[in-house]
Amino acid sequence: MHQPTRVAIVLGTRPELVKLTDLIRLLGPAAHLVHTGQHYDEALSGRFLDELGLPEPTFLTGVGGQPRAVQISAALAQLDELFTAEPPAAVVVQGDTNAALSGALAANARGIPLLHVEAGLRSHDRAMPEEHNRVLIDRIADVLCAATPENRANLLAEGIDEARIAVTGNTVVEAVRNQLPAQPERTALLARHGLTADSYLLATIHRPENTDSPAALSAILTELAALAEELPVLLPLHPRTRARIEAAELTPLLAPLSVTAPLGYSEFLALARHSALLVSDSGGIQEECTVLGRPLVVVRRSTERPEAMAEFADLVPPGPEIGRAARRRLASGAAGLARLAALPSPFGDGLASDRIVGLLARLTTPAQPVAA
Structure with missing residues (x-):
C-alpha cells in the first residue's frame, strides 16, 4: 500500500490520544503529532504519551485552561503558522474537541486535505459545545470517517455528499483490544x-x-x-x-x-x-x-x-x-x-485504523495525468 507523505494529526485531549494511537503507529514516520495542550498536564496527557508509546508531539502553548473561544483562536493561530512553515499532505482530526475544530479550520484555511475520524455523531443537543464542533468539522472535511451506518445516515440527512463519507468502524475497538x-x-x-x-x-x-x-x-x-x-x-x-x-x-x-x-x-x-x-x-x-x-x-x-x-x-x-x-x-x-x-460491539471490527490509512493514502496521492 502507498504510504502517504507527512500527515499532521492534531489533538488535544486524552481520548484523542487513545483513539488515534493505532493510526499513528500505522503511519509511522509519516505521522506528525501536534498536541494543542487543550487538556495537557504531565500527570494526565504526559503519562498517556508514555504509556501508549507515542512519539513526542509538537506542543502548542497558551491553550489549556482558557475559555473555548480563546482555546480555538490560540490553537488556530499557531497551527496556521506551523502549516505555513511545513505544509502537511493532509490533516487528521478526531471527534469533537476544540483541538479538532482548530485543526480542521487551520487545514481549511490553507487548502490542506482534511480527514475527520469519528464523523457524523449527533446528540441533537445544541447546549453541547461539542455538538457545534462536530457539525462544523463535518461541513468542511474532505473525507468523513463515520464509525457506524447510523453516523453515515446523520451526514446524508444533512446533505453531505455521499462520496465524501466512508463507514470505517470506530478506532476505539482496536484501542481497547x-x-x-x-x-x-x-x-x-x-x-x-x-x-x-x-x-x-x-x-x-x-x-x-x-x-x-x-x-x-x-x-x-x-x-x-x-x-x-x-x-x-x-x-x-x-x-x-x-x-x-x-x-x-x-x-x-x-x-x-x-x-x-x-x-x-x-x-x-x-x-x-x-x-x-x-x-x-x-x-x-x-x-x-x-x-x-x-x-x-x-x-x-x-x-x-x-x-x-x-x-x-x-x-x-x-x-x-x-x-x-x-x-x-x-x-x-x-x-x-x-x-x-457475547454481543458484538456496534462500533466495528477493530480494523478502522487500517481503513483510515487506506483513505489517507488515496487522499494524499497526486492525481495521475490522463494519457493522451
Whole structure:
C-alpha cells in the first residue's frame, strides 16, 4: 500500500490520544503529532504519551485552561503558522474537541486535505459545545470517517455528499483490544485494589454539565454513596472534579467511596472489564463498554452514541434514576454479564485504523495525468 507523505494529526485531549494511537503507529514516520495542550498536564496527557508509546508531539502553548473561544483562536493561530512553515499532505482530526475544530479550520484555511475520524455523531443537543464542533468539522472535511451506518445516515440527512463519507468502524475497538492488559495483570490489579471480579462498581464524573452544577454533582455522589452500601464503588477522581466537589462542600459524600487518582488507560480498561457495572458521563466509555461487554449507566442529558443504548447502556439524568437504573442492571447478575459479553460491539471490527490509512493514502496521492 502507498504510504502517504507527512500527515499532521492534531489533538488535544486524552481520548484523542487513545483513539488515534493505532493510526499513528500505522503511519509511522509519516505521522506528525501536534498536541494543542487543550487538556495537557504531565500527570494526565504526559503519562498517556508514555504509556501508549507515542512519539513526542509538537506542543502548542497558551491553550489549556482558557475559555473555548480563546482555546480555538490560540490553537488556530499557531497551527496556521506551523502549516505555513511545513505544509502537511493532509490533516487528521478526531471527534469533537476544540483541538479538532482548530485543526480542521487551520487545514481549511490553507487548502490542506482534511480527514475527520469519528464523523457524523449527533446528540441533537445544541447546549453541547461539542455538538457545534462536530457539525462544523463535518461541513468542511474532505473525507468523513463515520464509525457506524447510523453516523453515515446523520451526514446524508444533512446533505453531505455521499462520496465524501466512508463507514470505517470506530478506532476505539482496536484501542481497547490492544491496550487491555492480559488476564494475569488484571488479576493482580484487582488484588491491589482489594476488589473481586464482577462484584464492584466503577464510576467516573467529569463533564461540566455534572461538575459545574453543585446540585447535579451532589445528586450523583449521593446515589453513588447509596450504591456503596451494597457493593464497593471505585471512583477515579479527575483533579477538576475534585476541585468542584471541594468548592461545593460535598467532600463528605466521598467517604463511602473508594476514591483514587486518575488511572492510566490500560489500568482503567482492566478495572472496567471486571466491574459489575460502570456509571459515567464519558462519551468514550459508552463505546468501550460495548467492546468489554459490560453494562453502563450514562449520567447525561443527551448522547451522541445511541448505538450503545440498544443493549449496553441506559441514559439517565443526575438523581434517583441513577440508582434505579444501576440496580436494574445489577439484578441481572452473572447471566446479564454473560449476555453482554457475547454481543458484538456496534462500533466495528477493530480494523478502522487500517481503513483510515487506506483513505489517507488515496487522499494524499497526486492525481495521475490522463494519457493522451
